Amino acid sequence: MTTQERPPGEHGPEKLIRTDVPHSARIYNYWLGGKDHFDIDRVIGEQVVQAEPEMVAMMRHNRAFLRRAVDHLVRERGIRQFLDIGTGLPVADNTHEVAQRAAPESRIVYVDNDPVVLAHAKALLTSSIEGATDYIDADLREPREILSAAAKTLEFGEPVAVMLLGVLNHIAEDAEALAIVRTLMDALVPGSHLVISVNTNVLKPENMNRAAAAYNEAFGNPPIYLSTPERLAAFFEGMEMVDPGLVPAARWNPVAADAPFEDETPDMDLYVGVGRKP
16 A cells, blocks of 8 residues: 555665565455465455454455456546545556546556555556556545655646555554545545545444454554544535545445445445545
8 A cells, every 4th residue: 555664765666575574455355355465465365254244245355345346437427537545556447547448538647656566556557548547656644645656647737536545544543544544635626536435443442452452463554544434524525526526335325236235235344535626
C-alpha cells in the first residue's frame, strides 16, 4: 500500500523485494486468486483467514465493488479520469481496463510507493490508443505531491474520480485521514467523485480484531487500523452520496454477473461509498 516505509539506504525495487518477508500487496493478490505471491504470503494470508474466515470473500467483494463503481462512473456519470491511490498488484479488471472498456478515451493515474507494485507497473501502463495511463511512485500521506505529478496526465479542469480502496485503513488518526481526503478533493472541480472502501470491526468485532492483530503481528508494515461506518461517512461530508449510500460492499449496486447480493448473503465488515462533489 501507499504507506509502506522503505528501509533506509536502499533504492530500487531489485533491492527492496524480499521473498522471505510477507508483503501486503502479495497477500491481497493471494486472497484474490492471483499468482504474484510467495510461500510466506500464503502462510500469513491463511493465518488471517483462520481469524476471520470471510476475509477472502471480503477482498473479492472489494475488487467487485471497484469494477461496479468504475463502470457506473463511466457509463452513468460521464467520468473519464481516475486517480487510483493504493493500487496494489495488477489483477484482472484493473481500473484502467474497466474504464477504457466502457470509454476508451479514459485517463487513469495509479499511485503507490510499494516496490513490489513498482516492479509490476508495466502491466498497469497498458492503455487504449485513445486514452492514457500513468504510474506515480508516491505516498498517500503526500497528497499535494500526488496531485502535482498526476497533473501531467489528468486535466484537473475536468471531473476526476479519486479511488481509495482499502488504503485508508493504514492511516491511524482520523484527523490525518480526513486532511488527506480533503486536500485531494479540494483540488478537484465539481462533478468529481470520491470512491472509498474500508474494513470495519462492527459486524464481527472479535473476528476482525483477531484478523488485524494476526496481520500486524506477522507483518504490520503498514499496520491495519480497523474503521467504522461513522468514520467512513466523515470522508463524504458535504458531498452528494451516490445510491445506495454507505453500505457493505456486496450491497452497492450489485449485478447478476458480478458479486450478486442475495438475502442469505451475510453482510461483511467491508463498507463502501461513492460521493459526488457538488
